[in-house]
Amino acid sequence: MPAAIGTAFDLAVSEAWRFMGRTAPNPAVGCVLLDAQGEVLVIAAHHRAGAAHAERLAVEQAHQMGVVERIHTAVVTLEPCNHTGRTPPCTEALLSTPVKTVWIGCADPNPHVQGGGAAFLVERGLAVRWLAQCTNAQAVMNRCRALLAPFASKVVRGRPWITVKQALDSNGSMLPPAGRTTFTSPESLRFAHALRRVTDGVITATGTARADRPDLTVRHVEDHPERRRLLVVCGQQANVPADWLAGRERVFDVRFCPDCAALPDLLAQTEALWLLVEAGPTLLETLRRNALWDDWLTIRQDAQGQDHFSVSTRQDVTPLSLFAEWSRCTQEAACSLV
Ligand SMILES: NC(=O)C1=CN([C@@H]2O[C@H](COP(=O)(O)OP(=O)(O)OC[C@H]3O[C@@H](n4cnc5c(N)ncnc54)[C@H](OP(=O)(O)O)[C@@H]3O)[C@@H](O)[C@H]2O)C=CC1
Numbered sequence: 481m482p483a484a485i486g487t488a489f490d491l492a493v494s495e496a497w498r499f500m501g502r503t504a505p506n507p508a509v510g511c512v513l514l515d516a517q518g519e520v521l522v523i524a525a526h527h528r529a530g531a532a533h534a535e536r537l538a539v540e541q542a543h544q545m546g547v548v549e550r551i552h553t554a555v556v557t558l559e560p561c562n563h564t565g566r567t568p569p570c571t572e573a574l575l576s577t578p579v580k581t582v583w584i585g586c587a588d589p590n591p592h593v594q595g596g597g598a599a600f601l602v603e604r605g606l607a608v609r610w611l612a613q614c615t616n617a618q619a620v621m622n623r624c625r626a627l628l629a630p631f632a633s634k635v636v637r638g639r640p641w642i643t644v645k646q647a648l649d650s651n652g653s654m655l656p657p658a659g660r661t662t663f664t665s666p667e668s669l670r671f672a673h674a675l676r677r678v679t680d681g682v683i684t685a686t687g688t689a690r691a692d693r694p695d696l697t698v699r700h701v702e703d704h705p706e707r708r709r710l711l712v713v714c715g716q717q718a719n720v721p722a723d724w725l726a727g728r729e730r731v732f733d734v735r736f737c738p739d740c741a742a743l744p745d746l747l748a749q750t751e752a753l754w755l756l757v758e759a760g761p762t763l764l765e766t767l768r769r770n771a772l773w774d775d776w777l778t779i780r781q782d783a784q785g786q787d788h789f790s791v792s793t794r795q796d797v798t799p800l801s802l803f804a805e806w807s808r809c810t811q812e813a814a815c816s817l818v
């Protein structure tokens with residue numbers, strides 16, 4: 481893979497990541513258009529379901545910038561779609577330009593989508609290059625796979641990607657001091673809220689609802705505009721304060737899950753691609769026992785009050801690896817990827 485293509489993929493992934501948490505039920509996808517010399521013409525990403533896909537937006541922007549005739553190469557994190565859904569096929573948008581080569585990060589994992597866009601582009605005379613077929617593209621391809629992981633989880637396994645966040649104090653306890661609901665540092669809280677921003681909702685439980693009456697909204701970082709998230713409360717509805725529930729229903733689509741065995745089915749009925757677990761030790765133990773998680777993020781506070789982050793992941797790539805905030809947090813805190 482030429483270096484310019486690797487750089488273009490990095491740009492495409494970074495642009496797409498800005499919209500993570502806003503695109504469901506669609507995947508976050510990025511597209512970069514290059515000229516014949518490898519100069520970047522346009523960087524674009526899918527913003528939200530119903531809006532233009534990354535490739536179409538890139539082509540629209542190329543028109544606005546007057547650079548369409550210079551388009552030679554398209555770099556896309558996900559195989560272009562070849563069907564009409566809420567928007568027309570991306571293959572059509574690409575074929576309306578002089579593009580010669582299309583580089584693809586990941587094949588479309590959606591088993592319900594008929595007719596791959598890549599094969600169609602080849603039929604129409606374009607050169608299609610897959611990162612999977614390049615010997616030196618493993619790191620770039622894994623970034624594309626990490627970006628796609630929440631969507632792939634939903635369409636392949638039928639349930640969203642699940643990230644557990646667990647804060648522990650210096651005694652190994654999850655319980656906050658009296659009168660508080662959190663105890664980690666302001667930086668860690670910003671990180672926690674950034675996690676809320678990129679995910680499509682929260683899984684909590686009735687014990688936490690009663691003890692903390694948590695808000696669970698995105699506050700310490702800028703939120704996506706007009707995004708209504710899912711809130712799944714594990715346990716019995718009768719066990720949560722009615723006024724807390726009424727307040728959450730104004731902000732979230734709330735579902736109760738009285739039995740976690742039914743959680744995957746419940747989640748399959750929603751559009752969520754990635755959910756964050758913020759619940760107490762009882763629910764966390766249940767999720768651990770039933771392997772109902774993909775990443776487990778622990779924020780452990782030491783006796784000096786410094787937070788240490790670690791992530792266990794059950795999968796071979798994780799969307800957490802793309803977290804710009806994550807690397808910033810972990811520059812200060814000790815970090816180990818288990
Ligand atoms: N440090 C941290 O990261 C966090 C700490 N906390 C703290 O945790 C404490 C609360 O923890 P805890 O009391 O353990 O409560 P939880 O938040 O774990 O909620 C427990 C409830 O979850 C429900 N539940 C358990 N297993 C299942 C299952 N298999 N299926 C469906 N529902 C299930 C039950 O609800 P029901 O009884 O209604 O059936 C149970 O009572 C609070 O002090 C809070 O501050 C909370 C979140 C994060």
Ligand SMILES: Nc1c(N[C@@H]2O[C@H](COP(=O)(O)O)[C@@H](O)[C@H]2O)[nH]c(=O)[nH]c1=O
Nearest residue numbers: 647661662663664672692694695696758
């Ligand atoms: N204790 C603890 C966390 N706990 C989670 O945050 C919830 C409070 O959220 P909110 O009401 O929106 O501020 C709380 O109920 C629990 O789910 N999170 C953390 O990052 N660090 C912490 O130390």
